[in-house]
Amino acid sequence: MIRLTTQRQIILEELSKVKTHPTASELYDMVRKRLPRIGLGTVYRNLELMAENGMILKLEVGGTQKRFDATTEDHYHIRCSRCGRVDDIDIPVIDSLVESAAKSTSYQILGHHVEFTGICPDCQKSSRPGLQ
Amino acid sequence: MIRLTTQRQIILEELSKVKTHPTASELYDMVRKRLPRIGLGTVYRNLELMAENGMILKLEVGGTQKRFDATTEDHYHIRCSRCGRVDDIDIPVIDSLVESAAKSTSYQILGHHVEFTGICPDCQKSSRPGLQ
DNA sequence: CTGCATGCAAACCGTTTGCATCCCC
DNA sequence: GGGGATGCAAACGGTTTGCATGCAG
Numbered sequence: 607m608i609r610l611t612t613q614r615q616i617i618l619e620e621l622s623k624v625k626t627h628p629t630a631s632e633l634y635d636m637v638r639k640r641l642p643r644i645g646l647g648t649v650y651r652n653l654e655l656m657a658e659n660g661m662i663l664k665l666e667v668g669g670t671q672k673r674f675d676a677t678t679e680d681h682y683h684i685r686c687s688r689c690g691r692v693d694d695i696d697i698p699v700i701d702s703l704v705e706s707a708a709k710s711t712s713y714q715i716l717g718h719h720v721e722f723t724g725i726c727p728d729c730q731k732s733s734r735p736g737l738q
Numbered sequence: 739m740i741r742l743t744t745q746r747q748i749i750l751e752e753l754s755k756v757k758t759h760p761t762a763s764e765l766y767d768m769v770r771k772r773l774p775r776i777g778l779g780t781v782y783r784n785l786e787l788m789a790e791n792g793m794i795l796k797l798e799v800g801g802t803q804k805r806f807d808a809t810t811e812d813h814y815h816i817r818c819s820r821c822g823r824v825d826d827i828d829i830p831v832i833d834s835l836v837e838s839a840a841k842s843t844s845y846q847i848l849g850h851h852v853e854f855t856g857i858c859p860d861c862q863k864s865s866r867p868g869l870q
Numbered sequence: 871c872t873g874c875a876t877g878c879a880a881a882c883c884g885t886t887t888g889c890a891t892c893c894c895c
Numbered sequence: 896g897g898g899g900a901t902g903c904a905a906a907c908g909g910t911t912t913g914c915a916t917g918c919a920g
Contacts, residue, residue: 644902645902647886647904651886669798670883671884684845695842695843697842703852707816707854713818714856715816718853719800719855721798722836722839741875743874743876743918743919778878783876783911784875786911802884
């Protein structure tokens with residue numbers, strides 16, 4: 607396991623604090639309140655490193671930015687197609703999907719992810735809201 | 739429906755020609771063989787426009803680049819985690835997923851997509867291949 | 871003739887990287 | 896003292912956009 611520097615610890619703490627799935631720069635803003643001199647590069651480097659070490663999840667979702675998740679158990683997500691926000695979807699993970707997919711491909715399958723798209727509660731309220 | 743300019747027509751033809759799911763710049767290279775003076779901006783603009791009009795699919799998959807698909811029927815995909823290549827997965831689309839997800843979220847759900855990840859046949863052959 | 875579409879280049883945005891300094895073992 | 900980690904800023908890759916010109920209706 608990797609060394610737990612102050613920066614890594616605080617990044618991890620801030621990520622664990624929220625149920626949303628922040629982007630790197632959202633996280634950067636959160637962390638900067640406690641470590642004002644931290645660099646954006648450090649945030650990116652450490653998120654990448656922690657994802658490689660299975661400490662966090664890097665979400666490979668649609669949209670322009672990567673998002674991060676302190677919950678490493680396999681689960682599904684929903685992304686707001688207006689504002690880009692991502693939330694968890696609490697339905698059981700269907701492992702059998704991988705088995706049936708394996709029959710139809712010559713890829714060596716490693717995993718799967720289900721991503722729902724929709725309009726989040728906030729964007730439903732405001733009729734002409736932000737984009738992504 | 740939008741006007742079918744020469745550029746749009748050729749972009750659409752080239753996209754339909756392949757079973758892969760090319761990125762904008764891959765498509766740019768393909769189209770340039772027939773329209774050497776076309777600009778990359780035109781390709782992007784028209785792909786976006788045709789996706790909005792339901793003529794093609796913009797794939798919101800993981801990885802760094804967007805990919806496009808001339809097949810507009812709902813289907814699932816697999817992405818090679820080494821080279822980024824994307825292929826179709828021919829298993830039935832599970833519409834009931836949306837219904838069960840609806841119970842666990844206050845989003846207004848619009849759709850869903852299943853993305854498998856794995857190693858494509860080419861990357862399986864070469865043991866230390868390219869990344870993505 | 872008028873307006874949308876194009877080619878071109880510059881701008882943009884998210885992410886990565888090189889480098890000098892710093893800090894911990 | 897040495898090696899990894901950091902802050903900073905520049906570079907990068909993919910995408911978007913402004914603008915002058917071109918072309919079809």
